[in-house]
Amino acid sequence: MPLLVAFLLAAAPPSAGPPVRLSPDSTLRARVAAWRAAHEAEVFREYVELLRLPNLASDSTNIRRNAAAVLQMLERRGVRAELLEAPGSPPAVFGELAVPGATRTVVLYAHYDGQPVDTARWVSPPWQPVLRDRALFAGGREIPFPAAGERFDPEWRLYARSTGDDKGSIIAQLSALDALGALGLRPTVNLKFFYEGEEEAGSTHLRDMLTRHAAALKADVWLMGDGPVHQTRRQQLSFGVRGDMGLQLTVYGPARPLHSGHYGNWAPNPDVMLVRLLASLRDEEGRILIPHYYDEVRPIGAAERKALATLPPVEEQLKGELRLGRSEGAPGTLGERILLPAINLSGLSGGRTGSTAANVIVPEATAFLDLRMVPDQRPERVQALILEHLRSQGFFVVTSDPDSTTRRAHPKVIKAVFSPGYPASRASLDEPAVRAVIAAVQQDLSEPLITLPSSGGSDGTYVFHEVLGVPQIGVPISNHDNNQHAENENMRLQNLWDGIGLYAGLMARLGPAWKGVEAGKPMP
């Protein structure tokens, strides 16, 4: 039995008519919402059951229980599913749903593992889902799960590890499939599902996993159900992340602390050497001063500028909240600024300050920097440019603690230790897949979709792009105030409901939208 037939038989109500294509002006979102309103209790029940499974990537027994549960959730919906394995890794749950006549294939991504927990900081245990009548920070109180037939208040929040990051996305994606089936509709693209089991543990085996299973994962675009929507609660898509690399610099002075009176302006002061070096790296507007640093940076394109224009202005509110009298690179907006490489100085230590300050020349001074990269910067090239700059500033560069001979032999010695870095990943906003996804999502929204060319943060998205060569688009559903990665992680129910509508719309509209883009139809 072809998969899609099985799916329709399993999920579509008996009364549903034959599958139809939706026109862009249809009321799809409203119909999905109506289905959801009638099925909230079932959606909620499946969600709570999944959240009850402890899901640390390092907990191999429980992580496989999660994988098995997600596999069953796919199979219940008629999706052919299997566990993908790579040596030493939690399994990835893979599903495949071919749609007759569909010419494009989309992978729906989420991860089912969760961040480590500091149980002491949780108001309720992380794997015992608790419903609250509003956010904890707004005084939310625990309420019982609704009895059969009772409605769910959309402002209620469900608290548990991975409510938002990412089990909620899995529920939204699979419920969207249910909704379409129930409405007698079918996806307009072939669907694949890839639910990763070690994202919060650094995706150590991801490259191996993708490489081994590249054939199964062949697709035209990935939709990544990870991260939060915009702070305004409006729908947002994001098309990239910055790359990242750490760098610790240590500069050496006298072998022991010296009295600053007896030796001050004779003994070289490592604090002074360090601050002068750091001052040579960038200015106060974020502009990097290292020669050739911008050579590989892909300029911001017209499509990116257009996307930036969809971002709600947040700058004035943020400056108020953060007590800032300026921003770097003004009048550049936050969205624009994070499309640029950044050298962030995040740690400085070189002798004591405050009540324990002493009049000494310290033996060494250290700085920690993190280097955010954008397309098409390559970490190895960035490293080379930085090392060249250190040398141009008169430093002899070492990569481990210098011995006495080395310190004696060179006027200035610096230890430079890079932590493993990875490049940025950013889908081109000119690609048909990207334009199609934007068009499909926008069709169901009453307000402009927010299109973020890149998040400022960093993750391993580049691995997908490097191995598979197709774009990844962030299609988040969680509330921005979901305490992702921290204690008391939660999902606002309206965000889950909206997420079902979002993914149902994508499944139903993406095929035609894509054809429209390829036929040169104007973007909505």
Add this chain to the structure above:
Amino acid sequence: MPLLVAFLLAAAPPSAGPPVRLSPDSTLRARVAAWRAAHEAEVFREYVELLRLPNLASDSTNIRRNAAAVLQMLERRGVRAELLEAPGSPPAVFGELAVPGATRTVVLYAHYDGQPVDTARWVSPPWQPVLRDRALFAGGREIPFPAAGERFDPEWRLYARSTGDDKGSIIAQLSALDALGALGLRPTVNLKFFYEGEEEAGSTHLRDMLTRHAAALKADVWLMGDGPVHQTRRQQLSFGVRGDMGLQLTVYGPARPLHSGHYGNWAPNPDVMLVRLLASLRDEEGRILIPHYYDEVRPIGAAERKALATLPPVEEQLKGELRLGRSEGAPGTLGERILLPAINLSGLSGGRTGSTAANVIVPEATAFLDLRMVPDQRPERVQALILEHLRSQGFFVVTSDPDSTTRRAHPKVIKAVFSPGYPASRASLDEPAVRAVIAAVQQDLSEPLITLPSSGGSDGTYVFHEVLGVPQIGVPISNHDNNQHAENENMRLQNLWDGIGLYAGLMARLGPAWKGVEAGKPMP
């Protein structure tokens, strides 16, 4: 009875002939050494008794026991003595010995109080003097005090708080008086004695003390029996100290730590603002870049350059010891470099480095600087120049934590907190008093006297100069490795013996030397 007669009757052996003037080519030092060799046990006994008295300035009962003991030591020698009082202060012990025919008056200074002790770190209790056969760091072992008639090995060391700093100087000065008397000689200058009781507690009442008793303390020069001799063990005189002032600078960023990816090169980074500001203060050669900073600096004069030439070269040895590949301001020697003002950066903190480093933009960054000053810099002028410079770098300057309104109102806010500062003090090497002291000391040395125009360190000498208007000269006797201010403070006996010869020579020779200087005789 005139004081001097009383002194001679009390201290001179009955066989001593009438007082005579020494000619410069006499063997005074040898005669004093011979007296000392015959009286080591008595000198040692008086020293040990004085060291047995706990002498923290804050311990008012014991500090007065010390003062009373020192007072008696003066009176035993026929010196008219009294306690000088200032409200809230330990007493200073004052003594006066007029010499008929002497035209110049010299104050011999030392302090009888000692540094606080961390008893747990002392090998033997700080106020139980212990004799060791060599330095502890060289494996010295405790030995009994010599029995009557036994000789003292000059390499033995006596361990107790204030052996070097400064009770040893008191013993040397008073024993010198004994020696002269025993040799039938008399001082050639009027002598005054000023033994301070709170130097190690910051000399809080010194200005009041000197002001109240300015008439009694009227003199032409002060000889300060404090600090160590040169590391080569050669005799050293020093003519000044640098001034000092602390400065803590805090620069503000966002009100809470921010994710460096999401906000990096939009949110102002306080670490970056701080390092760029610090880089603008001075270069890596110690040159201060603040406009007009050197305007008030008294140039190094010809006499100072001549004095510098007496300093044994220590630079290469120090660079080896300290694992340095260069020194600041080379080829300037250490002695020369500390005649200049210094901005020393001694503390830096602005987020974590090492294993706890995090990718954040920190809310604030702090630096601690100490500012060493030289004549004729005034602390208030230095403060004004620095504040002006901070403003020229775009900072709004506050002196306490800025509130939200202030942070919002200004692009860059800095908190600048100066700790109370004081100016340098340096006697001019052209002054007759200074030239006379140098000449008098040199006469008894077989190798060139080391003349240090200024120590790099700082102390309250300026108070003496400001209140009394006469030069202070450092005339130290302690070994350089005496653990001054730390645990296991000690005096090498040969240093004490040499100190007796030094002060005896000064008392006997200073009057004629001074006359010689005034008559235009060439310096030795």
